[in-house]
Amino acid sequence: MNTPTNPPINPPATPAELPVIRLKSDRPPGHPWVWSAQVYKPEGRLPPGSVVEVHDARGRFVGRGFWNGHARIALRLLSNDAAETIDAEWIAAKIARAVQLRRELLQLDAVSDAWRVVHSEGDGLSGLIVDRYADILVVEYFAAGMWKFREAIHAALQTHFPGARMVWFAESHVQKQESFDCRSGEMPAPVEVHEHGLRFHAAPGLGHKTGFFADQRDNRQRFAQLAKGRRVLDLCCNAGGFAVHAMAAGAREAVGVDMDAGILEIARANAAANGVDVTFEQADIFDWVRAAVARGERYDAVILDPAKLTRDRSKVMDALKKYFAMNRMALDTIPPGGLLLTCSCTGLVSEADFLEMLRRVALNAGREIQVLDVRGAGADHPFRTDVPEGRYLKAVFCRVE
Numbered sequence: 001m002n003t004p005t006n007p008p009i010n011p012p013a014t015p016a017e018l019p020v021i022r023l024k025s026d027r028p029p030g031h032p033w034v035w036s037a038q039v040y041k042p043e044g045r046l047p048p049g050s051v052v053e054v055h056d057a058r059g060r061f062v063g064r065g066f067w068n069g070h071a072r073i074a075l076r077l078l079s080n081d082a083a084e085t086i087d088a089e090w091i092a093a094k095i096a097r098a099v100q101l102r103r104e105l106l107q108l109d110a111v112s113d114a115w116r117v118v119h120s121e122g123d124g125l126s127g128l129i130v131d132r133y134a135d136i137l138v139v140e141y142f143a144a145g146m147w148k149f150r151e152a153i154h155a156a157l158q159t160h161f162p163g164a165r166m167v168w169f170a171e172s173h174v175q176k177q178e179s180f181d182c183r184s185g186e187m188p189a190p191v192e193v194h195e196h197g198l199r200f201h202a203a204p205g206l207g208h209k210t211g212f213f214a215d216q217r218d219n220r221q222r223f224a225q226l227a228k229g230r231r232v233l234d235l236c237c238n239a240g241g242f243a244v245h246a247m248a249a250g251a252r253e254a255v256g257v258d259m260d261a262g263i264l265e266i267a268r269a270n271a272a273a274n275g276v277d278v279t280f281e282q283a284d285i286f287d288w289v290r291a292a293v294a295r296g297e298r299y300d301a302v303i304l305d306p307a308k309l310t311r312d313r314s315k316v317m318d319a320l321k322k323y324f325a326m327n328r329m330a331l332d333t334i335p336p337g338g339l340l341l342t343c344s345c346t347g348l349v350s351e352a353d354f355l356e357m358l359r360r361v362a363l364n365a366g367r368e369i370q371v372l373d374v375r376g377a378g379a380d381h382p383f384r385t386d387v388p389e390g391r392y393l394k395a396v397f398c399r400v401e
Contacts, residue, residue, distance in 0.1 A: 018051060018052055018053040018064065019042060019044075019046055019050060019052045019053070019067070020042075020052065020053050020054075020055055021039055021040070021042060021052045021053070021054050021055070021067055021075060022039065022040045022054075022055050022056070022057065022059075023038060023039055023040075023054065023055070023056045023057055023062065024037075024038055024039060024040060024057055025038065025056065025057055026056045026057040026058045026060075027056070028056070028062060028080075029062075029077065030386060031386055031387065032065070032076060032077040032078070032121055032126055032384075032386070032387060033073045033075070033076060033077075033126075033387075034054075034073070034074055034075035034076075034077065035072065035073065035074060036069070036072070036074040038074075038075075039074055039075060041069065042067075042069075045069075046067050046069065048067075048068040048069070048070055048071070048144040048145075048178060048179040048180060049066055049067075049068060049143065049144030049145035049146075049147065049148045049178075049180065050066070050067045050068075050145070051064060051065070051066060051067075051086045051145065052064065052065065052066070052067040052075075054075060054077065061082050062077070062080065063077045063078070063079055063080040063081075064077075064078060064079050064084070064085075064086050065077040065078040065079070065086070065126075065145075066078065066126070066127070066143055066144070066145025066146070067145075068143070068144050068145070068178060068179070070177070070178070070179045071143075071144070071177050071178050071179070072177060073143075076126040076127055076143055076145060077126075078124065078125075078126060079124075087152075088149065088151075088152035088155075091125070091149050091152045091153060091156060092152065092155075092156040092159075094123060094124050094125050095117075095118060095125070095130075095153070095156040095157060095160070096156070096160070097123070097124075098117060098118045098119075098123040098125070099117060099160045101123075101380075101382070102115060102116075102117065102380050106379050106380060108380060111195070111196060111217070112193070112194060112195040112196070112214070112217060113132065113133075113134050113193055113194050114131075114132060114133050114134070114193035114194070114195060114200070114202060114212060114214045114217075115131070115132055115214050115217075115378070115380045116129070116130070116131050116132075116214060116215070116377075116378075116380040116381050117130040117131065117132050117137065117157070117160075117380075118130040119380070119381045119382055119383075119390065120142065120390065121383070121384055121387040121389075121390055122381065122382040122383045122384055122387070122390045123382065125146070126142075126143060126146075127141065127142040127143025127145060127146040128140075128141065128142070128143070128146045128153065129142070130157065131214065132161065132164075133191055133193050133202040133204065133212065134191045134192065134193050134194075134202070135161075135163065135164050135165055135191065136164065136165045136166075136167060136188055136191055136202070136204055137157055137161060137164045137165070137166050137167070138167045138168075138169075138204045139153065139154070139157070139166065139167065139168040139169075140168070140169060140170065140171075141168065141169070141170040141174070141180075141182055142170065142174050142178070143178055144178040144179055144180040147170070147178075147180045147182060148180075150168065154166055154168075165188050167184060167187060167188060167204045168182065168184050169182060169184045170182040173311075187204055188204060190202060190203035190266075191203075191204075192273070193212060195214075195217055195220070195241075196217070196220075196221050196245070198244060198245065198248055198274050199270070199273040199274055200212050200239065200241065200244075200270050200273070201239070201266050201269050201270055201273070203266065212239050212241070213238065213239075213241070214378070214380070215345075215377035215378060215381055215393055216241065216242075216305070216343075216377075216378075216393075216395070217378050218375070218378050219341070219343075219375055219395045220241050220242050220245040221245060222373075222375070222397070223242055223245065223246065223301070223303060223339075223341050223397070224242075224245035224246045224248065224249035224251070225249060226301065226339055226397070227246040227249065227251045227301040227339065228249055228250040228251060229250060229251070229252055230246075230251055230252060230299075230300045230301040230338075230339070231251070231252050231253045231254075231298070231299045231300055231301065232246045232247070232251045232252075232253065232254040232255070232299060232301045232302075232303070233254075233255050233257070233299035233301070233302045233303070233333060234246075234254065234255065234256040234257070234302075234303045234305075235257050235285045235289070235302065235303060235304045235305070235306075235326075235330065236257070236258060236285060236304065236305050236306040236307065237256030237257060237258045237264075237267060237280065237303075237305075238258060238260075238263055238267070238305070239263055239266045239267050239270055240256050240264075240266075240267030240268075240270050240271060240278060240280060241270070242303045242305070242341075243255070243256045243267075243271070243278045243280075243303075244267075244270050244271055244274055244276055244278060246301065247271070247274075247276035247277065247278055248274055248276055251301065254276075254277075254278045254279070255278070255279045255280075255281065255299070256278055256279070256280045256281070257280075257281050257282075257283055257285055257288050258280070258282065259282065259283070259284060259285075260282075261282050264280045264281075264282055267280050268280055285326070285329075286325075286326075286329060289329050289330070289332065289333055290329075292333060293332045293333060297333065298333060298334070298335045298338075299333050299334065299338070300334065300335055300337070300338040300339065301338065301339040301341075302330050302333060302334055302338065302339065302340050302341070303341045303342075303343075304326055304327060304330050304340070304341070304342045304343065305341075305342075305343040305345075306322075306323075306326060306343075306344075307345070308345050308346050308347075309322055309323070309344075309346045309349075310346060310348060311348070312348075313348055316346075316348050316349060316353075319346055319348070319349055320349060320353060320354075320357050323342075323344060323349070323354065323357050324357050324360060324361055324364075327340075327342055327357070327358060327361045328361050328364055328365060330342070331361065331365045331367055331400060332365075334400045336400070336401050337399065337400075337401065338399070338400050339397070339398065339399060339400070340369070340397075340398040340399075340400050341395060341396070341397050341398070342358065342395075342396050342398065343393065343394060343395045343396070344393070344394045345392055345393050345394075346392070347389050347391075347392030348389075349394070350388075351374065351391075351394050354394045354396070355371070355374070355396070358371075358396065358398070367400055367401060368400070368401040369398050369399075369400055369401075370398060370399045370400075370401065371396060371397070371398055372397040372398060372399060373396075373397040374394065374395070374396050374397075375394075375395040375396075375397070376391050376392075376393045376394065376395065377391075377392070377393040381393070
């Protein structure tokens with residue numbers, strides 16, 4: 001047998017040398033997330049985020065992915081191609097494919113400079129989300145495996161966005177669950193972004209992630225088209241995107257309500273930057289609406305877009321009760337023939353359950369809710385057919401009689 005005269009020191013691992021994780025079933029998981037109860041624990045300890053090979057109960061190859069014995073998601077399957085190696089080149093190729101989708105097929109640069117670059121499983125990169133805000137890239141990590149590849153990820157992103165400023169973070173509960181320590185550098189100053197010809201402020205790291213949610217980009221434009229000539233009420237208005245779009249498109253009047261005083265300052269700056277007059281008020285939406293209804297105020301175009309209500313599957317029913325209460329309250333402000341755009345970004349609440357909640361709201365109020373359209377996030381937030389969780393946003397356009 002021939003041996004190399006100068007064997008490399010610490011040669012890189014080949015797929016054959018990867019640790020093997022065995023499934024308890026001889027059937028494919030059907031989802032890239034595999035829970036700890038679905039696998040046999042490895043004999044030796046594997047560091048969180050280790051790249052492993054996955055076999056079924058009969059020892060047949062299933063795929064490769066990230067292992068984390070400490071996490072709720074024990075396995076994140078990344079590839080079922082036996083010829084593929086999960087390494088820096090693989091990561092770079094996936095990121096290139098994601099950018100190509102946005103720039104060449106969707107042509108997002110012609111519409112906005114604020115869009116999602118990588119949408120986790122939707123782009124084959126489980127545990128990674130990247131958002132672009134002008135020359136700032138915000139990288140969010142959900143998995144120890146992706147965090148281990150951070151240098152490769154950041155280098156790949158710089159090739160597609162030369163000179164971009166990079167911000168990275170992981171929420172504290174994610175770091176605890178996934179057993180990794182993510183420390184980001186100093187957050188950049190707020191930056192101006194553009195969407196459908198309008199100007200907005202994005203402030204990475206200052207709460208509410210950025211103060212600007214690109215996933216509602218197309219829904220803001222669609223609502224604005226429907227709200228021409230109408231009196232608009234934007235509940236849970238955040239940075240005021242819906243209200244600003246509506247006024248720029250010809251709404252008669254717009255009021256935005258939110259509890260967060262800091263985000264309302266950004267909302268006022270957004271209105272001023274676009275030369276539109278929007279009234280923003282800090283208040284609990286329930287208190288504000290009750291007072292408005294008592295005064296006889298009515299709004300014939302209402303947006304209800306609350307923040308995520310739960311991350312816990314056991315609290316989904318509680319979340320639906322909150323959605324019921326908010327939507328039932330919103331109907332009291334809408335005259336017959338008025339519009340309601342009601343949204344949920346709680347991924348654990350399905351579209352079917354959200355629509356069923358609206359059916360019960362209409363029954364309770366004795367009103368007819370006519371669904372005009374059911375939308376989600378923009379096409380820069382693609383989801384895989386085997387990962388319905390990726391379709392987290394529900395945006396239901398309604399007419400209320």
